Structures are given as structure tokens and as C-alpha cells.
Amino acid sequence: MAFLTLGLFLCVLTTGQSIRLGLEHLSTVYLPYRYDNGDAKYKMGKGAAEQVGYDPVNKKVYSVGQPGLLNVIDVSDPRSITLLHYQELPQAGQVTYTDVEYCGGFVALTREHEHKGLPGHVLIYEAYRGTGDMQLVYQAPVGGSPDMLLFTSDCRKLIVANEGKDGGDGNGNFLNPEGSLNIIEFSSDDLPNSATIVKRTVNFRKFDASQDEYAARGVRWVYRGEPGSPNRLSEELEPEYVTLSKDETKAYVGLQENNAVIVVDLTTATAEELYPLGAKYWGDSGLDPSDKDGGIHIESWPIYGLYQPDTVKYVSAGGRELLITSNEGNTRELTVNGVDISDEWRGMDFVANNAIANNVPSLLRDALADETKLGVLRLSNYDGKSASDPTKYEAFYAFGGRGFSIWDAKNLTQIWDSGDQVERAHALYYPSIFNSEYKDEFLHDHPEDTMDETSKKKGPQSESLAVGEAFGKTVIVLGNERTSTLMVYTLDTHNPHAVPEFQTIHRHGRWDRKWDNAYADREVGDIDPEDIKFIPHEDSPDGHPMLLVAGSLSGTVTLYRVINTPL
Known part of the structure; x- marks a missing residue:
């Protein structure tokens, strides 16, 4: 097994560098997805560790799983992190919990409504005090499907x-709520006891007046409503990350x-502008578009990637x-x-x-008909239509860019x-794992x-993505x-023209064993690194920069040290 990794794995794609940055695995804790009368239940694929928040003062990690378990993990000894406390959250097993963050002695969480078309909630708890359950101190309804x-x-x-x-709304009625932001402002550090708590909503209805123009510029507006009951662009704008x-x-x-x-604009709680991101041209680089081509074949194709x-x-960074x-x-x-609708x-x-x-x-036409080329690649049936005949397509768009990009924050032009x-x-x-x-059906x-x-x-x-500072440079980790x-x-933080330089790639765990066996022996790795957070050296348990990783499908929380080693 040529690339088996149990701990430290470092490899370099570029040459000419005198140093490289990598990740050293320190410790992993496996989390249950539920408890039955105090008996912990563990299983792959349950979303047991969906998101994490970090308390830099007390060196604790708060992790939430989709089914509704809140876990407190002690990371004060980074080589032996341990589960300190767990508790079931309200409606555990009935609703989906989506995010957790720690700040100033409080832990905030978001959860969806059991009927996704209806408003979700934000909950704030006091931080763990060492004994007993954490106390819910604030709760408020927010928009539909709070995600972050x-x-x-x-x-x-x-x-x-x-x-x-x-x-739906639970009564069989279809709902497509608007995407939005909620801004909850507290007048003191003691959040629940603030003299005033103001909740404001940022909606995106201002873009409806020019919705056809935005769509023409590239903002995807796939579902336009039913005949006789068209929807608005603001009903299709879906915030994913902030x-x-x-x-x-x-x-x-x-x-x-x-x-x-x-x-x-957070001061006025108003949306300023909506920027389409466009697409990359796969003719300028390459991708492997098929699982029927007998292996790895990264080639250039005259198609695009959203x-x-x-x-x-x-x-x-670098004055930018x-x-x-x-x-x-x-x-x-x-x-x-x-009726099922898909793009x-x-x-x-x-x-x-x-x-x-x-x-x-x-x-290109022949490649689209060939399963060893572009025939099985998933492509958009919304984008690329001919202006003269909308039933035909003259350009073809795959989903995702298979990597990451850097943009100018002032005008969203790509750098x-x-x-x-x-x-x-x-x-x-x-x-071997390209x-x-x-998936659950692959467990054995x-x-x-x-x-x-x-x-x-x-x-x-x-x-x-996680971004931080270490060894005099901006560090970017891509999951x-x-x-x-x-x-x-x-x-390079000091060079205004610098572009990212690849350092290392890391895959913790075993892949020479079946998924279920590796999981049972706690050697499966961080499967689906849903949330990763950079811990700067001044906040870390031992004074070294670290990376905190939540593996959603493996139900794991892992701590890595960011290390600097000579070639």
C-alpha cells in the first residue's frame, strides 16, 4: 500500500522550495450519533460531527451533530483529546442541527424546522461549566433553513x-421561502441579560426589480415557479456561507x-450588490469527467465549470x-x-x-455521446442554452470548480x-483513492x-476552507x-502579487481496510471534512498553530499541528 498514512504524511507537488508546511496528526475523538438509555451508539454516515466551535481560553471544542447531540471536548492535551460532556438538544432526532459557534462564554447553534419550508431557530447556551448540562439562555426564530x-x-x-x-408546511403545501440573513445584536457581553436584544432581517427583494438582468448576467435562477404563479428571484437566492x-x-x-x-452592509442591515461568479473554462486546464474510462484521465475539454x-x-493579505x-x-x-425538477x-x-x-x-458532440469521455458527466440543463433556440445547447457547464479561487473583494473579479x-x-x-x-452502501x-x-x-x-497565519505566511487549508x-x-502575506503555493496533501486514516473494519478499530480518518478551523499559535493548547477538523461521515473531531519542515 504505497501511500498508507497513520500519522504524519507530507508530500510536495512543487519544486524549488526550501521549506514546506504540512499537518501532523495529534489526536482524534469518535463521537456517537445518539444515546439509548445512556448507551452510546456509533455508526458511520450519521453526521455525528457536523460543525465545531473552539473556546481558546479554556481549550475546549464544542461539536454538534445533525441528529442533535452537543458534545464538549477537552483539547488541553492535544495528543489525547477527550469527550468531557454530551447532551441532547431540543427535538433531537426530529430536526437537523446545522452549525455551532463559541464566543465569549456562550455557545450558539442553528437548527432547521422539521418542515423545511418553515422558520428555523437559533439557540444560545452558556458554556460548559464542568458539571451538569449547559443551560439554554436565549432562543429566537430565524429564517427558513438556517445553515450557518x-x-x-x-x-x-x-x-x-x-x-x-x-x-412543505406539514399540511402538504409546498413552500419556497426567501433566503435571508438575520443579525442579532446584544447590548452587552452578557448576551441573554443584555438590556436590549435587537434582531434584524436582511432580505434580498431589492434584486427582484432587476431579476431578469441578474439572471442574464449569470445569477442562476433555476426554479421560476409554477405556470400562473411565477416566483421571484429573492425566493431562489440561497445563502450558504457568510x-x-x-x-x-x-x-x-x-x-x-x-x-x-x-x-x-451590516450597519444598515441592507443588501448592497449581487455578483455572479461566472465559470471556469476546462479547455485551459483539465478534469477527469468519467468513471467509465478505465482510470485517471485528466484532460482538457471545451466545456465550463460553475x-x-x-x-x-x-x-x-499583501495590502489586498x-x-x-x-x-x-x-x-x-x-x-x-x-413533480421532480432537476437542473x-x-x-x-x-x-x-x-x-x-x-x-x-x-x-464535442461525439464526446457527449461517449461514456468514456463526457457522456456520463453531470452537466447543467439550465446554463448554456442557445439564444436563437432555447431548446438547444451550445455551451456545456459542469457543477463545481474542483478546487479553489481567489477574488478581489471590492468587485468580485477573479485574481x-x-x-x-x-x-x-x-x-x-x-x-488508489482518486x-x-x-456512502452507506459502501460500508463493507x-x-x-x-x-x-x-x-x-x-x-x-x-x-x-481554513485560513490563518503561520511562519510569516498566510496558510490556506482546503478540505x-x-x-x-x-x-x-x-x-505570501507581504507580496501584493503573490498567488497560492501548494505545500502538501494529507489523508489521515487507513484505506487498505474495509470501511467498517477501519471504523471499528478507530482508523478510518476524517471522512467528509465538513468543517475545518485554523487555531493560531497564541490560542492553541501548546503554542503551535493547529487545525481542527470535523469529519461529518466518520463522526470524528481531530486536531492537527501545522508544522514547518525542511525539504
Whole structure:
């Protein structure tokens, strides 16, 4: 097994560097997804560790699982982190919990309504005091499907991103609520006892007046409502992630399905502008678009990739204001009155539906008909339509950018993109699990059995990002959901023209064993690194910069040390 990793794994893609940054595995704790009369239940694929928050003073991690368990983990000894406390949250097992953050002695969480079309809630608890359950001190309704929350640095302002997923009301009625932000402001550090608590809502209705113009510029607006009852663009704008400017006066809101970013003025609680992100051209780099081609084949194709970022991070570096995005990709799927709606076709579907415009070159047309080329690649049936005949397609768009990008925060113009670096790094260092994935039906298989499986979808599916400072440089860590790998890059903080430099790629755990056996022996790794957080040296348990990772499908929380080693 050429690339088996149980602890430290370092490898370098670029040459000419005298040092490299990597990750040293320190400790992992496995979390249950529920308890039966005090008996902990463990299983892969249950979302037992969806998100994490870090208390830098008391060296504790708060982790929430989708089913509704809140865990407190002691990381004061980074080589032996331990579960201190757990408690079931309200409606555990009935609703989905989506995020957790710690700030100033309080822990905030978001949960969806059991009927996704209805408003969710934010809950705030007192931090763990060493005995007994944590106490709920504040609760408030927020928008539909709250997906993320974020405190300002003084802990007095809490921003909640409400994705506004479509769903029902429990009575069979279809609902497609607007996406929105909630800004909850507290007048003191003692949040629940503040003299005033003000909750404001930022909606995106201002963009409805120019909704056709925004759609023409590239903001994806797939579901337009039912005949005779059209919807508005604001009902389809779905906030996925929020990051704040350096002075915390602006929020940058990633809209994954819409392939766009909204800039929000937090002072006035108003949306300023909506920016489409466009697409990358796969003819300039390459991708592996098929799981039927007998292995790894990264090639250039005259098609496009929608960025559709999951994570968006604001960074001030080299005198520049930047946004860094992990370009995961996502399809738009919904069911309305029993009818399934999807914006996804395979390449072969365009051929079968006679939907290819006459001006499409024969080379591309033939590739779309060939399952070893573009025939099984998932492509958008919303984008790329011919202006002269909307039933035909003259350009073809895959979902996601299979990497990450850097943008100018002032106008959202792209500064840099990773091209095909992410897939090529996997091909070079982890070929046996290239574009592999875990699903429940694979529990008794080897990870290598699904090698190349996700090439036809979104490849490694770059999802999470952590950004911090170490060794005089900005460190960027990219988490890839399907391959469960972490890639380390650096950005020269002092050079205004610097671009990210690849350092190392890391995949903790065993993949020479079946998933269930590796999990049972606590050697499975961080499967689906849903949330990763950079811990600077001044806040870490031992004075070294660290990375905190939540593996959603493995139900793990892991601590890594960011290390600097000579070649």
C-alpha cells in the first residue's frame, strides 16, 4: 500500500522550495450519533460531527451533530483529546442541527424546522461549566433553513445565514421561502441579560426589480415557479456561507446554487450588490469527467465549470482585500406537487434529447455521446442554452470548480484559480483513492473500490476552507469532501502579487481496510471534512498553530499541528 498514512504524511507537488508546511496528526475523538438509555451508539454516515466551535481560553471544542447531540471536548492535551460532556438538544432526532459557534462564554447553534419550508431557530447556551448540562439562555426564530452562524469579534453581534430551502408546511403545501440573513445584536457581553436584544432581517427583494438582468448576467435562477404563479428571484437566492470584512462592517454571503455572492452592509442591515461568479473554462486546464474510462484521465475539454462555492473566506493579505472560495458545486433539485425538477443531465442526455445546437463542433458532440469521455458527466440543463433556440445547447457547464479561487473583494473579479491542481495532486499522491467517496452502501467495501466514482460528478468536491497565519505566511487549508483529503497552501502575506503555493496533501486514516473494519478499530480518518478551523499559535493548547477538523461521515473531531519542515 504505497501511500498508507497513520500519522504524519507530507508530500510536495512543487519544486524549488526550501521549506514546506504540512499537518501532523495529534489526536482524534469518535463521537456517537445518539444515546439509548445512556448507551452510546456509533455508526458511520450519521453526521455525528457536523460543525465545531473552539473556546481558546479554556481549550475546549464544542461539536454538534445533525441528529442533535452537543458534545464538549477537552483539547488541553492535544495528543489525547477527550469527550468531557454530551447532551441532547431540543427535538433531537426530529430536526437537523446545522452549525455551532463559541464566543465569549456562550455557545450558539442553528437548527432547521422539521418542515423545511418553515422558520428555523437559533439557540444560545452558556458554556460548559464542568458539571451538569449547559443551560439554554436565549432562543429566537430565524429564517427558513438556517445553515450557518457567525459572531463578530466582540461577540455582541450574531449573523445567521438562512438558506431558505424549499419544503412543505406539514399540511402538504409546498413552500419556497426567501433566503435571508438575520443579525442579532446584544447590548452587552452578557448576551441573554443584555438590556436590549435587537434582531434584524436582511432580505434580498431589492434584486427582484432587476431579476431578469441578474439572471442574464449569470445569477442562476433555476426554479421560476409554477405556470400562473411565477416566483421571484429573492425566493431562489440561497445563502450558504457568510464571512466578514476586516472591520466587520460588511458581510460577504456565498449563494452556492446561484453561483453568486451578495455583499451586505451590516450597519444598515441592507443588501448592497449581487455578483455572479461566472465559470471556469476546462479547455485551459483539465478534469477527469468519467468513471467509465478505465482510470485517471485528466484532460482538457471545451466545456465550463460553475464555481458554486460552499465556503467563502475574507482575507486581508499583501495590502489586498480578498475572498477565497472552495468551489464545491451543487445541483438544484426539488419536488413540486409530486413533480421532480432537476437542473442536471448527463452528457448523453443532451444527445438523446436532440438538444445540441448545430454550431457545436463534432468533436464535442461525439464526446457527449461517449461514456468514456463526457457522456456520463453531470452537466447543467439550465446554463448554456442557445439564444436563437432555447431548446438547444451550445455551451456545456459542469457543477463545481474542483478546487479553489481567489477574488478581489471590492468587485468580485477573479485574481487566481487552482485550475486542475487538486485533481492532479490526488492523481500523483493518492491514485488508489482518486475521486473516491463513502456512502452507506459502501460500508463493507474498501475505499479503493470506489476509485474514480465521483469523476462524473464533482470530482474531489472541494468544500471546506481554513485560513490563518503561520511562519510569516498566510496558510490556506482546503478540505475535499469526497476524498477526505486536506491540502495545504501558503500565500505570501507581504507580496501584493503573490498567488497560492501548494505545500502538501494529507489523508489521515487507513484505506487498505474495509470501511467498517477501519471504523471499528478507530482508523478510518476524517471522512467528509465538513468543517475545518485554523487555531493560531497564541490560542492553541501548546503554542503551535493547529487545525481542527470535523469529519461529518466518520463522526470524528481531530486536531492537527501545522508544522514547518525542511525539504
